[in-house]
Amino acid sequence: MEAGIEQLYQLAEAIGIARQWWDVDGMRQTVSDASLATIASALGYPAENERDIAHSLEQLDAEQRQPPAMIVTEAGLPTVLPASLARAELTDEHGFTTALPVENWTLPPVDVPGYYRLSLAGHELTLAVAPKSCPTVHDFAPGKLWGPAVQIPALRGTASHPFGNFGELDEAVKLFAARGADVMAINPVHALFPGNGQGFSPYSPSSRLYLNTAMGAPELMGLPPLPEQPGGALIDWEGALPRRLADLRKTFAGL
Structure with a gap:
């Protein structure tokens, strides 16, 4: 059994499981053998007994001899x-x-x-x-540059909406460009949580691979704009976000 425990420790080290750690009180703690076996098994390397551990070590050795991804x-x-x-x-x-x-x-x-x-x-x-180095802004546009930082939801256009979208952003970009601005910084536009008005923070997205659909502006694609909705000085996200997504879905269904 002692040999099996040593193999378990070998497997844990090979797959990156730390056996010891320091807690908030500065005390050194040791992960139990049972926990090591459970964690290794959950990671795809069965370790319930000596035979499992031996097979997992063989599996790991074979994986390490494969070309990298x-x-x-x-x-x-x-x-x-x-x-x-x-x-x-x-x-x-x-x-x-x-x-x-x-x-x-x-x-x-x-x-x-x-x-x-x-x-x-x-x-x-x-x-x-x-590349040998990361390009900087000055590699593309040398000299002194200026531009605003805007929060898209805070933008307001000619139409009445509870919060701004890519349509208002388009208007703002053209407005500042006409006045000589070189750049515009915008808040994150990652995907949120469709239908959930409480998950509206751009800094807590559901995915960083996709855009926030609630920022969509059909008029940028030559479609009729979204119907106007009343909005106040503060954004009522819990009500405004589901309504905006419902209007966008209605527009999509009519294509």
Whole structure:
């Protein structure tokens, strides 16, 4: 059993489970063996007995010998590959594929930054080619720049709405651009919680992959604008947000 416990500790360390930690009172605590086994099993590495642990260690060893899912490199520099790979084909973001020579387990430099699909001896993975440095605003527009920071919901246009949307943002951008502004900072526009008027904070989104649909402005797509709704000095999100989404759904249903 002692050997099994040592294997359990080996497995825990290999998959990143800390056996000891310091609590808020500065006391050193130790995770129980039962908790280690439960956590390892929940992570996909069964550890209820010595046989399970042995199989999980074998599984982990096999996984570690597989090529990585992604390799990150820098534009213009050679890329060192896992020693088990020898042939390479690179497909860029436009679908163009190039055969690359591999010498001493190293890819030749890729000069154009971007994400590539890399085929290595039958294995497919992502090659992320980073630029040598991050471009700054002054790389694109040198000199002194100015512009406002706006909260989109606070914008008001010619129509009456409880809160601003991308239509009012479009008007604001044109207005400031006409007066010589170079940039405009806006609040986050990530997706919120459709139908839930209480989840309205742009800093607590449901997803950072999608836009906040409540900011939609059909008129920007050549469609009739949303019906006007009364609004006060303060935004009643719990009422205004569901009404806005209902109007947008009605517009979509009429397409």
